[in-house]
Amino acid sequence: MSKESEIFVGAIDQGTSSSRFLIFDTKGQVVASHQAEYQNFYAKAGWVEKDPDQIMESVETVVVGACRRFNALGYDVSQIKSVGITNQRETTVAFDSETGEPLTNAIVWSDVRTKDLVHRLVEDAGSATRFASINGLPITTYFSGTKMRWMLENVPEVQAARERGTLRFGTIDTWLIYKLTGNYVTDVTNASRTMLMDIKTFKWHDECLEFFGVRREELPEIRSSAEVYGKILEGRLAGVPVAGCLGDQQAAMVGQSCFDAGEAKNTYGTGCFMLFNTGEEPIFSKNGLLTTVGYQLGPDATPKYALEGSIAVAGSAIQWLRDKIGLIFSADEIGFLADSVEDNGGVYFVTAFSGLFAPYWRDDARGAIVGLTQYATRGHIARATLESVCYQTRAILDAMRKDSGTELRRLRVDGGLTNSNQAMQIQADILNIEVVRPEMRETTALGAALAAGLAVGIWKDQHELRQVAQSNVSAFWSRISDEKRDEMLKGWDKAVERSLDWA
């Protein structure tokens, strides 16, 4: 095939720590990419915000950067036939439909400012799980519905826009598609994280809307994860259809080809999220997991559901050690530092900066480093930081076993933190199952690209998507004894106790 006749699919991966644009060929290989980190604002303890305009600017920057590299390889941007979007989920934007401008900063998924509001809502509802059989989720600080309600109660600009009838809410996918194409839409995976969608009908649910005080006209149209949402209006990609959209964790599920019930993946980015494909029916957890839409690859396609275990802090603890504490200069140092000690030396770090998410769901927990003696070194703290996400993953896996009645024998992993061999070895030690890491680590972006390619006919069906997503893997197995593992798990449980009832 001549260079000019090759075709490509782009993916915008708008994560919590950075934005990326990747250009994939039809075999699923990255031919060009660009990444830019961007800023969070921490105005008060527990608050995490982003400027929606900066998010959009970072996306424009990475699109230009990757397209330049693509051009330098002798390709033309007209060879990119569609673009998929994948995004940090739950982060909530309020904007004005007349000006197209944001009304306030976006409230990030990990922000816990709504803690008191959540307690009030749980009291009104009678239980945190009052709507779980409708939307799959407990009432917590995590989801968009509580963030929208907080904005409606506290932000004068949002209140004024409601009065004018120009208030529009959206998650990051909606904001990006709106800015890129002018259309006001979301996909089922993102909508399933708002608490406002009925996860069986994929429609906004009246009772949930009323409970959170959000109006139907203030929300986007819900669409499948693979269809044309509109064409990009301007810039390097003008005219290219946006044709795939998935929340980042669901995109990783597609990128790791977890298409069959019983397949699971764990993505270690800013936070860490395990999704377990439960097939065509939602399963409601009795053990602190969330029920979520896995994907719906086309308007007429059968949707797949997932059980999810969410960990609020993973890579962000490493960023904290780098940016706020100065223990390391770069993220990749953490693994080497952790490896400089034999074990955790009795030190545990419960990274509950935003409370503890699954399976604990304790918004009164706060970060705690316990078990310190004068023996403890920087190495022990580094190791305890990596162990923290691994113990939480173990707790989630145990909950998944109970909910699904299935024994998971291998865990597919991806995300920035999986670049650390040491972290993945610790994970295998703690789980005592095979941990499998693909060589192609950009699985989130690949998932969005696969959806976008499927929608415009570049790939025909799931079978082809599976072929494209194939990658060489490295496998990690436990190297510690059962006794050692039991002792570590006991230490962790005790440390979790110490972090509770703090905020």
Ligand SMILES: Nc1ncnc2c1ncn2[C@@H]1O[C@H](COP(=O)(O)OP(=O)(O)O)[C@@H](O)[C@H]1O
């Ligand atoms: N070699 C490494 N060792 C440990 N952590 C790493 C390494 N490389 C990146 N990370 C962590 O991965 C996170 C970014 O992962 P990424 O998947 O890009 O996140 P997101 O999608 O949330 O933006 C950062 O928090 C960073 O600290």
Ligand SMILES: O=P(O)(O)OC[C@H](O)CO
């Ligand atoms: O930015 P990540 O990759 O940690 O993902 C954020 C999640 O989508 C939040 O639910």
